[in-house]
Amino acid sequence: MPTLLRNPDPAFATLSAEVNRLMNDLTQPGARGYGLAPAADILETEAGFQVVLDVPGLDPAAIKLDIENDTLSVQADRKQPALADGATLHRSERRFGTFFRAFTLPKTVDGAKVEARYDAGVLTVTLPKREDAKPRTIAVQVK
Template sequence: MQSRNPFNSAVVVNPFMRDFDALFRELTQPVRRQAPRERVPAADIIETESGVTLQLDIPGVEAKAIQVKVENDVLTVQAERKAEPQAQGVTVHRQERGFGSFARTFALPDTVDASKVEARYENGVLTLTLPRREESKPRVIQVKVQG
């Protein structure tokens, strides 16, 4: 059986040292720039008696760069996050925050009144309120007792 050299960087026994070694190697590697790609933001869809609420996480996007459109019972959200220009002589070691444009569409249920959709953008979250049509709201019918 062949013995291993404990000082060889390819064999690291301590998990902490292995992680530290991997981090150090990542930090010293040149940055590989990736072309901007289309991103799809995470969305939450919440339904209540009064309607549907749609929330999209789109941090770093200016409100004026967000477009919300309803057409033929389809809701479309489009936006673009611009890349931040880098100063001359600056070295970027890691760039994980993406930039570029996206478009996301949602089919609206028949119960939603598309003419009353409202949009609010706060702290990087776009909240769309989609109220129910009056005729689709649940009604409570009083039972009358005769006799």
């Protein structure tokens, strides 16, 4: 005889559905529960590296960059604006709070010459290579 599974408590079914929804939200990029870690691209050229992060809506003065022990840290706080008097929020999909990203830098980066710029919601951190780490061409001499 086959075993029948039944759910004697309908509240359990609701709880189970909520847990499944939460787990789905936590694992989907861009979902509400996914966190504030901004998407990043890392590029390398002969001159150095660039870390490009999407951080729309941030005040550039609120972005903190640190380089310590070959690690670039980027941190910022996105404040939730106050609602107008009498306003009711019916849906909130934008994310607010603090984010933190850390990137391990290659030994070839010249930490003293790092620059950052913010334009149209994109933070670009330029990390030049040390001169002795840049590729160079050596002429072969014929004798």
